[in-house]
Amino acid sequence: QKEVEQDPGPLSVPEGAIVSLNCTYSNSAFQYFMWYRQYSRKGPELLMYTYSSGNKEDGRFTAQVDKSSKYISLFIRDSQPSDSATYLCAMRKGGSEKLVFGKGTKLTVNP
């Protein structure tokens, strides 16, 4: 079983839709959870950084962590064509600098 599983998509939605992106994980020691956005031929850009369970909101983006289910989500409200990118989840254990990444979900938002 992979430590982090992420559906690669591709996912295609109309402009204005609510997008839900998800990752599951197997290691209960993970404590820090991140979402990165990666545009074509660019490096990953940090979107959200959360510690342990709960929700975090930043503008149109909401990150959710459910440690009991080993499941994290990223919601994008009022999606825009500029949100078209690959979204990577990442996580790490407390006290460790080693990130484990999902393989990424490719999202296209159609005008």
Next chain:
Amino acid sequence: DAGITQSPRHKVTETGTPVTLRCHQTENHRYMYWYRQDPGHGLRLIHYSYGVKDTDKGEVSDGYSVSRSKTEDFLLTLESATSSQTSVYFCAISESTPYNNQPQHFGDGTRLSIL
């Protein structure tokens, strides 16, 4: 932007040649990392550094070495490049301390092709 410059941005070389990639940061962050990104595998950690001359191995370190002689520079060397090392290489930095975990920020990558 996180103040990370990777060089070169693109490189094509032949099997068996040595290759060195450079990561330069202007943030004075303690931690620096090298990753490779491949289709079907995602991002995988090669090596990382937690200070000048302090480095450790990641998940896919075989065939790679690193050096950090200054806080701002982290070099990745392929001693004898192989076609399996064709990839996109990303450098990342973090201002984590032993008491305060911080997220990593990435450069824009080096596309390396080994023929």
